Amino acid sequence: MTSDRSSEGSRSRNWLEKLGQMLGGEPQDKEQLIELLKDARQRELLDTDALSMIEGVLQVSDLRVRDIMIPRAEMVSLRRDDPLDKILQIAVKSAHSRFPVTGDDKGEVVGILLAKDLLAFCMENSRRAFNIRDLLRSAVFVPESKRLNVLLKEFRSSRNHMAIVVDEYGNAAGLVTIEDVLEQIVGEIDDEHDYDEGSGIFRRGDNLFSAKARTAIEDFNEYFGSDFSDEELNTIGGLVVNAFGHLPKRGEAVELGRFRFTVVRADSRRVHMLNVECLDPDDGLKVAAEDGGA
Helix, strand or coil: CHHHHHHHHHHHHHHHHHHHHHHCCCCCCHHHHHHHHHHHHHCCCCCHHHHHHHHHHHHHCCCEHHHHCEEHHHCCCEECCCCHHHHHHHHHHHCCCEEEEECCCCCCEEEEEEHHHHHHHCCHHHCCCCCHHHCCECCCEEECCCEHHHHHHHHHHHCCCEEEEECCCCCEEEEEEHHHHHHHHHCCCCCCCHHHCCCCEEECCCCEEEEECCCEHHHHHHHHCCCCCCCCCCEHHHHHHHHHCCCCCCCCEEEECCEEEEEEEECCCCEEEEEEEECCHHHHHHHHHHCCCC
16 A cells, blocks of 8 residues: 555656646645646646646545535435325426435435436336335445545445535535536536526525526526626626625625625635525515415
């Protein structure tokens, strides 16, 4: 094991030395390496996308699962005792391919259900007795503190695509997928369903909503009846980051007009998800009524 690590370190140093020689200096730390890479971009040795991905690779080893996980409150999960009709409804509405299945408590994940395993139960004339326990796959559990580069290696070796994140007490704190990790390197990955979700705003309570950071300000204004300007910024995430004056971390909050925005998901390069609280209770109730109480 020691010799493997030694050879890995030797290869890394040789690579850095060669890169330093090509760019006119040997980097002493990661910050200097990034500066050299940016210099290579200015010399047109790298394009912007390549530089962004290299930076993402370098940053993955500094990030931990807690930095990118989907919090438990945002998880789309199933309950072990849910009837088939409810499970099918959730699967169709969310368009996810995997679902955590919980027991009596949402913090107790008992397995993973694959959407494809439900196909046999979708046709009325071919339905057989449904027992979710017969379809459950084993869940993979990882601690909040696990580094993303280690998790990515485990995903690749085990061929798992989802892991349940547990806190120090062993309760589910959230989930993380291989897509979440890869997005730290290549940026946001959209699939065909991401464009069918409307504005990306979801009501969670009378005065509390979740919004994807990439939601257009125009869509946000239409949904809430607000009047934020979109002349200089296009997305609600951009508006919030501009209000902070820096790239905020998860849990940071800022008030803008009639709203309090709290960062739910963010990494070292962008904000992904926000909680939106209507500071005037009447606003939240009005939106809820217009939304059909959904």
